[in-house]
Amino acid sequence: xxxxxxxxxxxxxxxxxxxxxxxxxxxxxxxxxxxxxxxxxxxxxxxxxxxxxxxxxxxxxxxxxxxxxxxxxxxxxxxxxxxxxxxxxxxxxxxxxxxxxxxxxxxxxxxxxxxxxxxxxxxxxxxxxxxxxxxxxxxxxxxxxxxxxxxxxxxxxxxxxxxxxxxxxxxxxxxxxxxxxxxxxxxxxxxxxxxxxxxxxxxxxxxxxxxxxxxxxxxxxxxxxxxxxxxxxxxxxxxxxxxxxxxxxxxxxxxxxxxxxxxxxxxxxxxxxxxxxxxxxxxxxxxxxxxxxxxxxxxxxxxxxxxxxxxxxxxxxxxxxxxxxxxxxxxxxxxxxxxxxxxxxxxxxxxxxxxxxxxxxxxxxxxxxxxxxxxxxxxxxxxxxxxxxxxxxxxxxxxxxxxxxxxxxxxxxxxxxxxxxxxxxxxxxxxxxxxxxxxxxxxxxxxxxxxxxxxxxxxxxxx
Amino acid sequence: xxxxxxxxxxxxxxxxxxxxxxxxxxxxxxxxxxxxxxxxxxxxxxxxxxxxxxxxxxxxxxxxxxxxxxxxxxxxxxxxxxxxxxxxxxxxxxxxxxxxxxxxxxxxxx
Numbered sequence: 001x002x003x004x005x006x007x008x009x010x011x012x013x014x015x016x017x018x019x020x021x022x023x024x025x026x027x028x029x030x031x032x033x034x035x036x037x038x039x040x041x042x043x044x045x046x047x048x049x050x051x052x053x054x055x056x057x058x059x060x061x062x063x064x065x066x067x068x069x070x071x072x073x074x075x076x077x078x079x080x081x082x083x084x085x086x087x088x089x090x091x092x093x094x095x096x097x098x099x100x101x102x103x104x105x106x107x108x109x110x111x112x113x114x115x116x117x118x119x120x121x122x123x124x125x126x127x128x129x130x131x132x133x134x135x136x137x138x139x140x141x142x143x144x145x146x147x148x149x150x151x152x153x154x155x156x157x158x159x160x161x162x163x164x165x166x167x168x169x170x171x172x173x174x175x176x177x178x179x180x181x182x183x184x185x186x187x188x189x190x191x192x193x194x195x196x197x198x199x200x201x202x203x204x205x206x207x208x209x210x211x212x213x214x215x216x217x218x219x220x221x222x223x224x225x226x227x228x229x230x231x232x233x234x235x236x237x238x239x240x241x242x243x244x245x246x247x248x249x250x251x252x253x254x255x256x257x258x259x260x261x262x263x264x265x266x267x268x269x270x271x272x273x274x275x276x277x278x279x280x281x282x283x284x285x286x287x288x289x290x291x292x293x294x295x296x297x298x299x300x301x302x303x304x305x306x307x308x309x310x311x312x313x314x315x316x317x318x319x320x321x322x323x324x325x326x327x328x329x330x331x332x333x334x335x336x337x338x339x340x341x342x343x344x345x346x347x348x349x350x351x352x353x354x355x356x357x358x359x360x361x362x363x364x365x366x367x368x369x370x371x372x373x374x375x376x377x378x379x380x381x382x383x384x385x386x387x388x389x390x391x392x393x394x395x396x397x398x399x400x401x402x403x404x405x406x407x408x409x410x411x412x413x414x415x416x417x418x419x420x421x422x423x424x425x426x427x428x429x430x431x432x433x434x435x436x437x438x439x440x441x442x443x444x445x446x447x448x449x450x451x452x453x454x455x456x457x458x459x460x461x462x463x
Numbered sequence: 464x465x466x467x468x469x470x471x472x473x474x475x476x477x478x479x480x481x482x483x484x485x486x487x488x489x490x491x492x493x494x495x496x497x498x499x500x501x502x503x504x505x506x507x508x509x510x511x512x513x514x515x516x517x518x519x520x521x522x523x524x525x526x527x528x529x530x531x532x533x534x535x536x537x538x539x540x541x542x543x544x545x546x547x548x549x550x551x552x553x554x555x556x557x558x559x560x561x562x563x564x565x566x567x568x569x570x571x572x573x
Contacts, residue, residue, distance in 0.1 A: 002509045019507050019523060023500055024530040030496045031532030037490065038536070046539040047532060053549045057525040061508075064518030068510045 006070045016058050024054070091131045094140055095122045101312075102143045138395060145313065145361050146377040146392030148248040152405045153390045154235075155250070155383075156242040156413060157257035158269035166238040169201045170194050172264055181259050186210045189232075189259035199238040203260070206231055207252035232256040241273070242413055250383070257386070268385060273417040281427035282434050287356040289317075289382050291420065294429060296380065297342075297360070299421045300411035306404075307365045309375065314341045315359030316350045335359070348433045358382045366404045374400050378408060387412060467564050469517050469557045477550060483558045486537040493533060497559040498572050500527055517560065524556035 003012070035045050062071070077083060096118065098106065103121045107114035112124045129135045144150070173194040180190040192204040210225040230252040235244040243260055245253040261268060276291045278284050283291055302308045315335045334350065341347045351357060359381035366374045377392040389412050391405040420426070470478060478484065487493055504523050508515035528534050529552050538546050566572035 002511050005511055015507065016523070019504065020526040022503070023523060023527040026496060026500050027527035027530030028532075030493060030527070031530065031535070033492050034490045034533035035536060037492075038533075045532075046536050048535075048539065050535060050548050052529060053552065054526055054529065056549065057522045057529070057553070061519045061522035064516040064522065065508060065510075067516050068512045 003065075003069050006072055009071050009073045012062060012065070012069070012071055013058075016062055020054055020058050088126065088131050091126055091133065091136050092122050094136055095125060098140060098143055099145070102145075106139055106143055141393070141395045144377070144392070146379050146390045148390065151377075151390055151392035152246065152401055153248065153388060154405065154409050155245045155247075155253040155257070156387045156389065156409065156416070157245070157254075157261070157385065158273045158416065159241050159243065159261065160267040160269045162266065163239045163241050164236050164243075164264065164266070166196065166199055166201050166236065169236050169264055170196050173201065173203055173260070176263055180208070181262065183207075183255040183258055186212065187255060189255050191259070191263070201236045203234045204231065205234060205256050205259070207247075207255045234260050236260070240413070241269075241417060244409065250388075254386070271385065272382060272387065274382075275417055276420040278420060278423055278427070280423075282352075282430035283423070283427050285354055286351060286430065287354050290351050290355070290357040291426070292382070292415070293357045293360060293380070294426055295420060295422075296412065296415050298426060298429065300415050301362065301364065301378075301380075301408075305367045306407070306411075307367070308362055309365055310363045311341045311360060312363060312377075313359070313361040313379075314347050314357060315381065316347075317356040317358050318350065333358075342433070343436075345437060348437055352430075352434055352437060356382075364404075366400070366407075368400075368403055374404075376401060376404055378404070380408075380412060387416065467517070469521060469561055470554065474554050474557060477547075477554045478558055481538060481541055481543075481546070481551060481554075483537075483551075483555050486534060486555065487558050487562060489537070490533065494562070497524070497527065498563050498566065500524065501560060501563045502573070521553060521556045521560050524559060525552040528552040528555045528559075 003015075039045050065071075073082060073085075075081070079086065081089075095103070100118050100121075103118055103125070104114040107121050107125060110125060110128055112121075112128055114121060125139070126136070129139075141150075173191065176191045177193040178191065180188045183189050187207070187209045190206045190208060192206075194201050194203045196202075207230045209228045209230075211228065212223055212225045215222050215224050230247060230249065232245050232247040232252050232255075234256050235246065237244075243257045243266075245256050247253045247256070257268075260266075272289075274288050274292045276288060276295055278286070278291055283294075286294075297308065297311075300306075313335060315333065317333050334355075336344065336347050359379065361377065361379040363375060363377055366376055368374075374394075374396050376394045376396060379388070379390045381388045381390075389405065389408050391401045391408060393401045415421075487497075501520060501524065504520050505514055508519050508523070514520075534552070534555050538548075538551055563572065
């Protein structure tokens with residue numbers, strides 16, 4: 001009879017133990033029969049005591065069986081789950097935040113088999129590192145995509161038709177310090193006291209909102225509300241055409257930007273101030289956001305102390321969202337993850353088809369001064385009415401990520417609102433991409449925004 | 464259809480170094496008894512999905528190899544200092560299992 005999909009641990013153990021004993025007996029009989037025959041033919045027979053591994057064989061067999069049968073173990077521990085099993089699963093869960101491509105990269109770096117699905121690769125990594133928390137944590141931080149909780153995120157909200165003067169801004173914002181305005185249903189923004197730092201005004205504020213749920217308990221009805229208070233730092237530079245917000249999420253950032261614009265009498269730019277209109281060549285067929293991103297990669301993210309090591313994700317908008325009412329299938333966006341994505345056919349096909357490249361994640365080498373070099377993950381994404389710039393902490397000190405973030409924000413702001421820089425070089429890139437798509441030869445080595453040498457071994461080294 | 468394989472590169476190397484295929488083919492009794500026990504393991508450990516995982520079969524069969532004096536004799540004859548007994552028993556079990564899969568495929572077992 002087949003094993004049930006869920007079996008109690010003691011049942012499996014008993015079954016496997018009995019089977020192991022039967023197999024040992026069969027082995028003994030086989031050995032005796034064969035050796036008797038050999039001896040009868042005058043052949044010498046050798047025997048010595050050898051180590052036994054029955055328990056380990058049974059444990060391995062049971063572990064493999066767990067792929068198909070769930071083993072119900074006694075919940076006899078302080079937190080129910082057996083501590084060793086719990087610790088191992090926690091380590092696996094930590095690794096599960098890495099994407100398949102990232103896991104493959106980690107496995108390859110550890111000289112492990114990188115084939116299979118995420119769970120299989122995670123098992124191999126955990127085994128190889130003996131489920132060591134410190135080693136796994138380091139691996140994750142070195143390889144994960146940047147995210148606001150583990151990095152610094154700034155959002156740049158463009159202003160329509162004017163720039164901000166710091167003196168006027170500090171006076172007006174000071175007038176509203178410790179006051180709030182409502183920014184939506186059960187949403188408020190509370191202004192802190194503005195502070196002047198050289199040519200910049202900084203205001204710390206709080207976005208307050210409530211999650212509200214109707215509840216019913218027998219015949220009793222009520223509303224429950226759970227408050228949320230999210231801090232936002234607003235930064236306005238003298239003469240800038242952007243309101244910068246630093247916060248974890250988009251909704252508090254948007255509320256803060258709207259509140260500050262209202263108070264300062266500013267209007268948001270409708271969309272994004274992208275002025276990169278190509279005048280000729282293959283680039284003319286690209287979406288203006290793709291042109292902006294390519295220009296950013298070429299002119300701002302790969303020069304003067306910042307070098308691209310790997311383009312690890314590319315996010316494209318592929319069409320308008322359908323309502324679903326006409327039953328027409330519709331894909332609104334596609335996100336590619338991997339390595340050196342501008343050398344990949346699927347990503348390049350979307351570029352030349354005129355789809356909009358609206359998000360990129362990269363690993364860059366940041367060299368703030370000669371002799372110092374750091375590898376950090378960054379991302380830039382173009383939203384409907386703002387741009388997000390994000391630098392992950394990686395395994396570096398937070399100050400390093402902050403320094404890089406400041407530099408990135410400066411460069412992205414510079415690129416926005418400016419005409420296309422070095423259009424000839426960008427057109428050469430577009431032409432190369434078109435040629436690559438026409439060629440039937442496989443791409444063996446990344447060339448677009450890739451370093452000349454593999455960089456895997458030189459993390460954190462002094463240059 | 465390509466035959467299912469169990470041994471990886473390392474396992475195949477161990478198999479060849481200790482000539483474990485030669486051990487398995489050394490006496491028809493070995494083939495007969497191991498194949499019978501593999502059928503037995505398959506029956507006892509089968510799941511609602513079908514056959515048990517290969518690693519379950521091989522590791523259970525390693526218990527048989529551990530008690531089999533013919534395998535011990537074969538390994539000792541190689542004159543290797545401190546042979547890796549545990550790995551050798553699993554590899555010998557895998558040799559038997561791969562042979563079983565081939566025999567099923569060829570229709571020579573049962």
